Amino acid sequence: MSTTSLDPTVTAVATQFDLATGLTEARPSLQRRLSDMSGMYADTAALSAAVDADDVLTYEFYDFGVPSLETEVAYGTSITYPGKVGDEYFMTKGHFHTRLESAEIYLCLSGQGLMLMESPEGDVQVEEFRPGRSVYVPGRYAHRSINTSPDEPLITFFAFPGDAGHDYGTIETKGFRRIVLERDGAPVLVDNPRWQS
Numbered sequence: 001m002s003t004t005s006l007d008p009t010v011t012a013v014a015t016q017f018d019l020a021t022g023l024t025e026a027r028p029s030l031q032r033r034l035s036d037m038s039g040m041y042a043d044t045a046a047l048s049a050a051v052d053a054d055d056v057l058t059y060e061f062y063d064f065g066v067p068s069l070e071t072e073v074a075y076g077t078s079i080t081y082p083g084k085v086g087d088e089y090f091m092t093k094g095h096f097h098t099r100l101e102s103a104e105i106y107l108c109l110s111g112q113g114l115m116l117m118e119s120p121e122g123d124v125q126v127e128e129f130r131p132g133r134s135v136y137v138p139g140r141y142a143h144r145s146i147n148t149s150p151d152e153p154l155i156t157f158f159a160f161p162g163d164a165g166h167d168y169g170t171i172e173t174k175g176f177r178r179i180v181l182e183r184d185g186a187p188v189l190v191d192n193p194r195w196q197s
């Protein structure tokens with residue numbers, strides 16, 4: 001079936017994602033290994049030992065390069081692999097949006113985990129990811145995906161305004177106020193000992 005459009009400058013685009021892996025052959029993913037996560041995990045000794053031992057891939061995601069316009073929608077899948085650094089689960093770096101008010105929507109396709117969210121004023125929210133469950137990240141909240149499964153990748157589909165942008169600096173320097181650790185086989189939210197006001 002062909003796709004027609006009244007406006008010749010507009011082209012519909014379809015992308016095939018593999019629901020089992022979260023990956024697409026449409027373009028290369030962006031990949032983050034443990035060595036890209038310097039300063040992100042509470043246990044710095046465990047991180048450097050893990051980097052030296054086997055610098056594994058911890059997550060990958062897509063940037064389809066949609067124009068940075070408020071009328072566009074950036075989208076893709078994000079795959080966070082199972083694993084831990086010390087007691088802290090594999091996770092994304094996390095970021096605020098450069099246009100702080102921009103919200104984002106996630107749909108969990110498979111796996112299990114948490115979305116950790118934090119406002120500049122220090123309000124912390126946590127929502128669970130499980131297959132079929134969406135999480136709406138309100139504007140102004142930094143957000144980080146955390147895989148709490150011992151063996152399955154956490155796969156989500158996300159969408160946000162094209163001009164939202166990524167602000168990593170705040171999280172890189174201050175960290176999140178709370179972190180998620182495994183205690184007795186279950187995730188717990190605790191104060192980040194390395195958080196800087």
Ligand SMILES: O=P(O)(O)OC[C@H]1O[C@H](O)[C@H](O)[C@@H](O)[C@@H]1O
Pocket residue numbers: 061077078092093094095104143144158159166
């Ligand atoms: O950008 P990070 O915090 O490293 O997370 C990786 C990716 O995760 C999500 O899927 C977001 O929607 C992406 O915009 C983000 O880039």
Ligand SMILES: [Fe+2]
Pocket residue numbers: 095096097104143160
């Ligand atoms: Fe985001």
